[in-house]
Amino acid sequence: MQERPLRILLVRPHSQLLVTKHLKKFLHLEPLELEIVAGGIPDEDQVSICDLSLEKDPIGLFKRELQAKKPHIIGLTGYSSQAGIVKELARIAKTNIPSTTIIVGGIHASIAPSDYAMDEIDIIVRGEGGCAMREIIARFKREEPLYFGQSVLSIKDPDFDVKAKAPPAKFPRPADIPKPRRDLVERARYFSVWTSSPKKKLPTIFPRIATIRTSYGCAFSCSFCVVPYIMHSEYLQRTPEDVVSEIETIKEDYIYFVDDETFLNAQRMTEIANLLLKRGIKKHFVSWARSDTIVSRPELFKLWKQAGLGIVYVGLEAMDDARLGDYKKRTTTETNQKAISILRELGIILHASFMVDPGFSVEDFRALEKEALNVLPAEVSFTVFSPSPGTELWHKYKDDFICEDGYLFYDCFHTLLPTKLDMKKFYQHFARLYTIGWRGNPLRINKVKAPFWEVIKTIVNGTKYILSIRAIYRDY
Numbered sequence: 001m002q003e004r005p006l007r008i009l010l011v012r013p014h015s016q017l018l019v020t021k022h023l024k025k026f027l028h029l030e031p032l033e034l035e036i037v038a039g040g041i042p043d044e045d046q047v048s049i050c051d052l053s054l055e056k057d058p059i060g061l062f063k064r065e066l067q068a069k070k071p072h073i074i075g076l077t078g079y080s081s082q083a084g085i086v087k088e089l090a091r092i093a094k095t096n097i098p099s100t101t102i103i104v105g106g107i108h109a110s111i112a113p114s115d116y117a118m119d120e121i122d123i124i125v126r127g128e129g130g131c132a133m134r135e136i137i138a139r140f141k142r143e144e145p146l147y148f149g150q151s152v153l154s155i156k157d158p159d160f161d162v163k164a165k166a167p168p169a170k171f172p173r174p175a176d177i178p179k180p181r182r183d184l185v186e187r188a189r190y191f192s193v194w195t196s197s198p199k200k201k202l203p204t205i206f207p208r209i210a211t212i213r214t215s216y217g218c219a220f221s222c223s224f225c226v227v228p229y230i231m232h233s234e235y236l237q238r239t240p241e242d243v244v245s246e247i248e249t250i251k252e253d254y255i256y257f258v259d260d261e262t263f264l265n266a267q268r269m270t271e272i273a274n275l276l277l278k279r280g281i282k283k284h285f286v287s288w289a290r291s292d293t294i295v296s297r298p299e300l301f302k303l304w305k306q307a308g309l310g311i312v313y314v315g316l317e318a319m320d321d322a323r324l325g326d327y328k329k330r331t332t333t334e335t336n337q338k339a340i341s342i343l344r345e346l347g348i349i350l351h352a353s354f355m356v357d358p359g360f361s362v363e364d365f366r367a368l369e370k371e372a373l374n375v376l377p378a379e380v381s382f383t384v385f386s387p388s389p390g391t392e393l394w395h396k397y398k399d400d401f402i403c404e405d406g407y408l409f410y411d412c413f414h415t416l417l418p419t420k421l422d423m424k425k426f427y428q429h430f431a432r433l434y435t436i437g438w439r440g441n442p443l444r445i446n447k448v449k450a451p452f453w454e455v456i457k458t459i460v461n462g463t464k465y466i467l468s469i470r471a472i473y474r475d476y
Helices: 018-023 032-039 058-069 080-096 107-111 130-142 160-165 227-231 240-249 266-279 291-296 298-307 321-326 333-346 362-375 392-400 423-439 452-470
Strands: 007-012 046-051 073-076 101-104 123-125 209-212 215-217 235-237 254-257 284-288 309-317 349-356 379-384
Touching: 007 032, 007 058, 018 452, 032 046, 032 130, 046 058, 058 080, 073 080, 073 130, 080 101, 080 107, 101 130, 107 227, 123 130, 209 240, 215 227, 240 266, 266 298, 291 298, 291 309, 291 333, 298 309, 298 333, 309 333, 333 349, 349 362, 349 423, 362 379, 362 423, 379 423, 423 452
Parallel strands: 007 046, 007 073, 073 101, 101 123, 209 254, 254 284, 284 309, 309 349, 349 379
Antiparallel strands: 215 235
């Protein structure tokens, strides 16, 4: 039996691709998933979080952390594009501390657990990690097998292959998921670019920002999205009181809702907004919302404007009904246009997200440029169609993928499929979209006053970002 306190090191990996590194100069959120996992660890054990995404020498720091902390357990998380780095970190850890137990979780472990079937990785966690870690630690102390159920796997389990091919187990109830340990990270290092300014003046363009998750899953099933697969198409929600009580404990003035879809339950979100107003909690919020949700509930967003909602990310994807139908968005161009108008009337900044198809011609890019111009002033971003493993469209197109380096290019910028245009020309047009969006951003169009040095920093970093997008073709 393990009687001494355990030493546990939770690690967020760094990014390899240049475009992702430049993106982090505008948005770098805290490792909420690891903070929630840490919340499930007993108080008597020693837990720390190592965020390698912040570091210039991530591998060097990781080795120093191993030497200093000598953890009994190491927890690694990562997106699909980071799967190779996660494996490298696992090998480094086992080489330096052979006795350590390595647990891997996160989105890639949930959708492609067999990719982590290697000797250096002891346990693969699929789905929610906080409750799983709580049980894993209890089993570790009792010296019992650490794998159990359908979502905590080990290659030592004779049924590993069968379990890995099945969907993860259903998510636990939101009330059972641990609260995040926000005290374990250096909070001053997390920020997001902010463009909402009714008074046309900002003390900073890069405020410190906290994240919160109020729900899990989504009631919709877009054909490129993996959330329905992981969540069994369930939409699980925390109670209004629980959400507001957590917001009340957050020190940052800016908060990012990282739900898959925050506003689906209008009654719940109305109660949350009213509680915030009643308690006098004054924060600035950013969230995602569907265009049809905005159109069907404009009064809800008017209320949330009063509660502090400043920016709404909307996955418009396209202003083309045929493409929206292919994506199973269950929205229309008319709905998208109405949502844009509603947010504009309310004074809420729109972040419009569009999807570029690898089969785009020059004419298609020109059409999308016009669509982007029509939503300005707004924050505008573009992604390249990249179906996640396990989704309907992934199964449809996987045999046509051009990537040879595992999952490295699963970052929504690198194309996975052949482009109709020469790839260099494709990314010239793709970068041009970002240039158009950049010129029409709310800070510039609305003539918002901000610290001079931050404006210069934004221009320099924005230029580097666009140049890195233009040069993506070289990565192949």
